[in-house]
Amino acid sequence: MLTPDFLFTLANPLALLGWALLVLAPRWRFTNLLVLSGALPLLLAAAYAVLITTHYLDGHGAEGGFGSLAQVAALFRDPWALLAGWVHYLCFDLFTGAWEARDARRRGVPHGWLVPCLGLTFLFGPVGLLLYFGVRRAIEKTSLLTENQSTAL
Template sequence: MTGFLFEITFWLTIPFWSLMIFAPKLPLTARIMSSPLIAVPPLVVYTLLVAAHLPQLWVTMSSPDLDTLREFLATAWGASAVWAQVIAWDLLIGAWMYRESRRLGLHPLLMGPLLVLTIVLSPFGFGLFLAIRAFCDRSDRATSVVTGQ
């Protein structure tokens, strides 16, 4: 069961990532990505994984140390739970990046690769987006630098 939950976690988010990357200008995409409920599917997986292990999870997270965390992550359910949590947070970060890109008028051909980078290596994708956002959101810079408009 744990292996199945691990495998399905990412696939539950694919529809949301696909909308942001392949249909960013659709009104439906904007409406869906404005809801924090998009994180519910991986969080349901997280809940299923940790429900039977709440006391152990509490001990691990309430006073973390490296050895305890290493033991936790060495279990199939622990690694799968952390994976589900990471997938949920990455999706929320990606949705925020999507909304900000729409506000700034960034071109989808710029945002598509940034969102893919965020899926794979979220700290790098997010960091790069923050740099682009800071550059484009300055009052003395027009978004035309990135969008060509």
């Protein structure tokens, strides 16, 4: 029988594989196939959809809701709802990290500058995204300054 704990032990390594590929093998073809294509985030999204459909929307889900912090706390006392929430985070954070990697490649952001952003996105989602936009902006400004200086000569 599938339990929330068992499914948690499947979802975590799957997401960690995606993060490891983004950081350690950003140009490997399997990274492109599994992560940058969106395949792993979409697999997590499908798992989330199944969890929500079978354990929340069917009317047999946890008590609680989204109307107050107390309702959210009550909702996540149910292990199935907690698992769904965790898979939600895994999915969206990995999707965001993959987007950062694709955007960085397209804009010429060096991978060494991207890695701390990916680490923070993995650990703290929006903070990593915020850092990525800051790094991207700083590199764009530096590139513009260098470009303007070379054309002035």
